[in-house]
Amino acid sequence: MALLSLDTLSKAYGALVVTDAVSLDVSEGEILGVLGPNGAGKTTLFNLIAGAARPDFGRVMFDGFDITRLPAAERCRLGISRSFQVPNPFGGMTVFENALVGATFGRAPEHSEARALRALDITGMKPKANVLAGGLPLLDRKRLEMARALAAHPRLLLLDEIAGGLTDSECVSLLTAIRDVHAEGVTIVWIEHVVHALLSVARRLVVLNFGKLIAQGAPSEVMGSREVRSVYLGETAHG
Amino acid sequence: MTWINAVVQGVLIGGLYAMFAAGLSLIFGVMRLVNIGHGDLIVAASYLAWAVVHATGLHPLTSLVIVAPLAAAFGYALQLGVLNHTLGKGILPPLLVTFGLSVILQNGMLLIFTADTRKLDAGALETGSFALSPGVDIGYLPLLMFATALVVIAALQFLFYSTSLGREFRAVSDDREVAALMGIDDRRVYASAMALSLAVVAVAGVFLAIRSNFDPFMGPGRLIFGFEAVIIGGLGNLWGTLAGGVILGVAQGVGAEINPGWQVLAGHIAFFLVLAVRPRGLFPRIS
Amino acid sequence: MVEPLLRVEALRASYGDARALHGVSLELRAGETLALIGANGAGKSTLLKAICGLVGQNEGRILFKGEDIARRPASRIVRLGVALAPEGRRMFPSLSVEENLILGGKARRPGPWSLESVYALFPVLKERRRQPAPAMSGGQQQMCAIGRALMSNPELLLLDELSLGLAPTIIKDIYELLPRIAAGGVATILVEQDVTRALATAERFVCLQEGHVSLEGDPAEHSRDDITRAYFGT
């Protein structure tokens, strides 16, 4: 059974359709990569899965339960954690306290301090545990996004563009972290524009354009497909 | 018959409440600012009119020729000098600063004018009336007040939707950043909105002072009536504020008819009833 | 040598604590069309916003007609002749189509663009002039955004994510009109995720990667692979 299952999920803001009848299954334990140009509706899709927005139509099933109407906080308690594309740290709290919030109110509240520390360790943020999050540079904010989501002990982790702006060695350690998390049995859905990073961990890709799912499958097929080249690299498919 | 009379008088006083509300609604619409000092500014306008009338011997209504421009100029300066610095930093700075303004105004008026109540004398206008039907007399003053409210709201409506200044009000309200790209200096647009709001405040203040006694501490009550009219009518809807004012006036009139002590209370209860049933007000602007 | 219309020198720009540009330099001659390409988050939009005064903290210089505008407010820069059609169109929703355009002309610079000439360029806007801006389709809104920017008669026109979220036929229509705009002598910086289309339109390109210029030059002189590498950083 799929851990996450989207059924003809649709959402429009006024006349603009941002999610157009997306149906998608994510199996337990997989790493799914999500690609698509700016404005394709990727972040909206995350908002619908995590509960920050409600669909106009369609259903979101998690572990066999219909969670379409559940508020975001309840979904986090069930095991869905997300990072934000534009980092949203608790600026007046330290890095550790940020992670502790996830650990305390997420899926498993026991041993919250230990889990918060572990999440900082995995993401490489532990040396900055006592630093106020409001003063962090952008890259650290992105790592903190991931640490906080991890600390909530998710079964499904939604990562929204966390690799942008990393140096090569930073990117390698990020990928190691993602592999570690995955090895612990966490299912991951990752939106990313740094394609090579995504390709090195994702076993399956989906591509969104104009809110529609236009391609899915193994990375090699998807990246080679004509639709993807046409929307992504701008190679207009003439004729 | 007394009930019909209560309703009719309530409708007419609703015009005054709509004038309290219109200035509040205008600045909320343009810059999302809620001015806690709004009521005190109304009372300050009353005192200003009183001072002008006593200094020049003008009729209270004619004194508006002096009072309204002065109030508008003060609003412009207040916005440029103080209130603009409170915008865009969350709800607390504007709230606190206008709260402080309220305390300063109240105590300043107390210092200058003492706690004695005052009133403006508008002569025959105050006492004249005609009988609509037996038992229902319409006073010229309440009628004029209501008519003025109609004119004020129609004028604001025209200004907002049919002039270039109104276009700029709507543009900065929609999107400050893009408005700046068009060459609009939002600080000056906000200052114009506050000036306009205070011009309306001046009109409301003069009518308030003609209709009843006033003292330095009447402001908060007027703020609350204006606020209730805005919420009942629906945010961002100028004609809605008139409806809100009328509903408030009628509720108070009917309440007072039941028990004189229930006049204001009945208005508050009407407000909370609307809030419970239609949290966005009776006539919210569709957006 | 003639002073370029726009010269950006070692520009660093930040939003809050987050820096988006790390020392970008570029030049643009009068009347030239430049394609600004790069992946998401590379800093393209930030660069455009910095030029027209919408970024709070700029370090470095932005010389427009020889004058440093790096720390000028946006409402002043438009008067000097810089206009932006922003990403996502950003129509004023409570204004009609025509009111959006009129506001675009608030800077009152002299030049060929007026309501009539914008309507001549985009006849559909004239048909819908009384309608509220949100009632239009995405493509019509984009036309209105371009028209609104033109109304200030700019010497430098910045077009951000021109084709984002638009249907292919509309994109084609809009691109066919761009030469008519350039014919008036206005210089253009074009940000576009359809790289092929952008390179075909522009005389020169600049590719940004993580807030730096990773490649620039004449589109014809660089191979597709070079550009792809500069784009993705692989």
Place this chain on the structure above:
Amino acid sequence: MSALVSRATRASRVAGLSALGLAAVLVSAPWWTDIATERLIGEFMVYLALATLWNLLAGYAGLVSVGQQAYVGFGAYVLISLASLAGWNPLWAVPMAGLGAAAIATPVARLVFRLQGAYFAIGTWVMAEVFRLVCAQISALGGGSGTSLTPAAMKLVAATRPAREAAIYWLALALGLGAVAVAYLLLRSRIGLALTAIRDSEIASDSLGIRIDRVKLAVYVLVAGLTGMVGALVELQKVRMSPDAAFSVNDWTAFVIFIVVIGGIGTIEGPILGALIYFVLREYLAELGSLYLMILGALAILVMLTAPQGLWGFVQRRFGLSLFPTGYRVRGL
């Protein structure tokens, strides 16, 4: 290498010990000071409690209420009703005032929570006006002109005047220091972690499993209950009470907001510092009358515009000082 999480700082240990010492000194005050000083400290405690409680609402839960006078007045009216009409010992009426205020805050919250931001603020004010107008209708309690606690009721507090003054003083001390202690313990608890997170970002809090509405409601009700007890205390201190005084927006909310803002909103230390400044200013400037209030308003505006974090925020940033450690330190990194 294992990391260890601790919560105290050196400054906080020193502060904790000093606070205990200071509390002991304050408790013993009736034996070494006069009634006037007792009353002054008692009044200080009222403002310390109100400022601390309002700061929990506005500084942490984002609920900027200007209607807390509703619960002050409500508490006062509960006390005077139970004492004068039912013959209770006024001291026993204090916890009842707290329970009653908390109970009535729950349905009130359902209504006023429908309003956002600044409109929430005025909505709470209207609610306080409703409370005032309803109380003014109770003819058994003097209607609009109010009434006094009877000498018989006051005798139930304690038989002699010094003993009575001491009892009321200790009650004030318990509520003032108690409010700070409650705020401190609350902010160290899970709810405190949630509140601090909500203060910084509601969106992120929601996504990390915090049930924001429930947390806000809980804080609103708790603060209302404690404010109700403070109201009962105020009635004991003043003896005479009218609806206008019991539900005064200036006395119970405006000055309280000024105290919190001047001292530093969103910190525990801020309201304490603010209350001290308020009392010092009052001692020296109160004879200026209305001018003093104008100065106070202008000072609050000035602080908000130039140093929105208040004086304590400035101290904290400059010296990294924290007397009430609600945060967490990771050691052994």
